[in-house]
Amino acid sequence: MKHTRLGIGLIAIALFALPWAMNISHFHFGVASARANAAIEIDENDIDDDGDGMIDEMNTLDENGANPAYSALDPTDKDNFFSSVKSFSGYENNTVLVRFNDNSVYQYTVFTDDTSYDTTVRRYKRTSYLVVLSGDGNEIALLNPFNGIVSGDTMISDTEYTDSGMKQWNLRRDEGDKTIEVIVTAKNDDETRVSIIRVNVGDATLTLASTDTVSETNVNVDKTKVRSHWIVLRVGILQPKVIFYVNDDYELERA
Ligand SMILES: [Ca+2]
Numbered sequence: 001m002k003h004t005r006l007g008i009g010l011i012a013i014a015l016f017a018l019p020w021a022m023n024i025s026h027f028h029f030g031v032a033s034a035r036a037n038a039a040i041e042i043d044e045n046d047i048d049d050d051g052d053g054m055i056d057e058m059n060t061l062d063e064n065g066a067n068p069a070y071s072a073l074d075p076t077d078k079d080n081f082f083s084s085v086k087s088f089s090g091y092e093n094n095t096v097l098v099r100f101n102d103n104s105v106y107q108y109t110v111f112t113d114d115t116s117y118d119t120t121v122r123r124y125k126r127t128s129y130l131v132v133l134s135g136d137g138n139e140i141a142l143l144n145p146f147n148g149i150v151s152g153d154t155m156i157s158d159t160e161y162t163d164s165g166m167k168q169w170n171l172r173r174d175e176g177d178k179t180i181e182v183i184v185t186a187k188n189d190d191e192t193r194v195s196i197i198r199v200n201v202g203d204a205t206l207t208l209a210s211t212d213t214v215s216e217t218n219v220n221v222d223k224t225k226v227r228s229h230w231i232v233l234r235v236g237i238l239q240p241k242v243i244f245y246v247n248d249d250y251e252l253e254r255a
Pocket residue numbers: 041047048049050051052053054055056057
């Protein structure tokens with residue numbers, strides 16, 4: 001009798017526990033599938049992949065977390081960029097859009113203040129890092145495109161600019177400097193500012209080496225020509241406007 005009662009008891013426990021166990025396993029399955037794909041929205045497939053009620057919207061770190069397929073990649077290795085990023089672009093409110101090879105699109109916030117001007121973005125040569133200039137053209141930082149982490153945030157000026165461009169060049173090209181500098185040209189109705197920013201990829205830091213302003217505003221910020229020791233502001237390709245010499249301390253001297 002004891003054995004029978006025990007058997008009935010075990011069956012009762014099993015019947016009670018079975019739905020509970022199934023719910024648990026169902027719950028675990030749900031979490032597993034969310035981690036695998038449903039937490040990340042994929043663009044252009046007309047499916048609400050992340051289950052938030054919106055279809056083909058952009059991912060954000062707040063809502064989706066970093067994309068686990070790419071988030072651990074090394075940003076100092078340029079090959080990672082070409083094997084995982086389809087495209088990137090500057091966007092409003094100091095954000096950057098990155099489209100990965102899985103067709104997920106991330107909107108990363110780089111600077112805190114809102115602005116209707118798009119950020120200016122370039123891939124920093126020889127790496128996967130993106131160099132991002134704020135919409136107001138006065139703040140610069142490195143963005144890891146794989147996980148959205150911002151580093152090296154540096155103020156160039158308190159002045160706000162309406163138009164800005166960015167170039168990269170090894171300004172010294174000698175034994176003392178094998179790194180590539182970032183050169184920013186930014187202007188508003190009153191002035192044009194030229195700035196040299198040095199990049200340390202190992203530390204993921206930026207340093208404002210020098211910055212200077214000129215009163216000439218009739219320049220095209222995208223046409224700035226940069227060569228070793230020289231920066232030339234131009235109106236057009238054949239129209240030099242302001243010429244700077246860059247000395248060995250990266251200081252700007254108007255020529
Ligand atoms: Ca969605």
